[in-house]
Amino acid sequence: MTGGLRHYEMSYDRPADLAEVRAFVRASAGHLGLPERRADLLTLAVSELATNTLQHTAGGGRVRLRAEPGRLLCDVIDRGPMRLLGREMPAAQEVRGRGLAIVESICDEVGIESEDGSTRVCLTFLLEVEP
Structure with a gap:
């Protein structure tokens, strides 16, 4: 956690860091008020993105979580190219491409920005979801 804000951040740069990234996201999401089941979904989403970072870019990445009123925001930042949203789920026989x-x-929302050689994927999870 940094400063007085509810903001958590960590870097990763090798495959061995992925378990720590998942534990960090899970714990930080809980501290920020995300219910357990939704924190598990966020952890899965970040794991997919962090794995993509390590497989397709150089230099590793960063994960940053913060709470805003009613929602949790999680950024996954790396030096990779801009990604396209709106992908179809690949056919069952395809080996890759599901991340x-x-x-x-x-996720409730996913946004992507690219600036100054960095790409930021912003994941949004509502803190309270109707049953």
């Missing part, structure tokens, strides 16, 4: 489709299907 972003999974992320989009389990």
Whole structure:
């Protein structure tokens, strides 16, 4: 946690860091008020993105979580190219390509920005969801 804000951040740069990234996201999401089941979904989404970072870019990445009124925001930042949203889930026989489709299907919102050689994927989870 940094400063007086409810803001958590960590960096990762090797495959061995992925377990720590997942534990960090899960714990931080809980501290920020995300219910357990939704924190599990956020952890899955970040794991998919962090794995993509390590497989397709150089230099690793960062994960940053913060709470705003009614929602939790999670940024996954790396030096990779801009990603396209709106992907279809690949056919069952395809070996790869499900990561972003999974992320989009389990998050309340997903946004992507690219600036100064960095790409930021912003995941939004509402803190209170109607049953």
